[in-house]
Amino acid sequence: MTQEPLILVGGGGHCKSVIEVVESSVRFSIAGIVDVKEKIGTEVSGYPVIAGDDDLDSLVRHYQYFLVTVGQVRSSAIRSRLFNLIKSRGGILPVVIAPTAYVSRRATIGEGTLIHHNAFVNAGAAIGVNCIINTSALVEHDARIGDHSHVSTAAILNGDCRVGNNCFVGSNAVVSHGVQVAPNCLIGAGAVVLNHTEAGTLYAGNPAVPKKRVL
């Protein structure tokens, strides 16, 4: 099978994790990484940084496939800006699924979303665009996740729950079945979310309680 060249946009720690996924899937070969221009000429996991953010326009004329590989904890702003920029210039942001992940054929996944190693996405789940479903995360049946959200390592979204746009669900957090996490929320690592949340708020603890506004 001929591999398609893929550009990774963002050369930090999250990019290293994405590289492990892309290398183990057969469809794409990594053609290079985009980062701040000072990093041009350096490498990430053996792949060269070939361009700076300002060069994205011209890169979209030469390459078809891109993934946003900037990480996301406190804000989705950079990831969503890059996603929209690439898309508006005609770039394609594919779905990439690690071969060790399980994704039900009854689940839907939006463009540019990456499903990392050992993640599990069950039947009826619907995941938006440009999301990160990180290593060992569990998205249970009929759970719905909006756009530009990050379900972090080993987080659990139980059946029928909702996570809005631009959210972060921290490592090992649990969202109880049917619970709605409103847009722009941060759910702290290890939180157990038993009730619907207010938008733009950090929740943490077990049971999770609002800690502060984050917008």
Ligand SMILES: CC(=O)SCCNC(=O)CCNC(=O)[C@H](O)C(C)(C)COP(=O)(O)OP(=O)(O)OC[C@H]1O[C@@H](n2cnc3c(N)ncnc32)[C@H](O)[C@@H]1OP(=O)(O)O
């Ligand atoms: C592969 C990867 O690395 S993926 C990334 C994995 N990273 C994570 O999962 C992120 C872990 N960090 C968190 O969970 C943090 O809560 C964040 C980043 C979401 C928010 O951090 P901040 O905005 O700095 O919150 P801040 O430190 O101001 O905390 C506000 C309050 O919430 C509490 N709090 C914050 N996070 C947590 C938490 N996870 N559990 C319990 N309490 C917490 C703080 O103690 C503080 O409480 P107080 O006001 O009573 O003193």
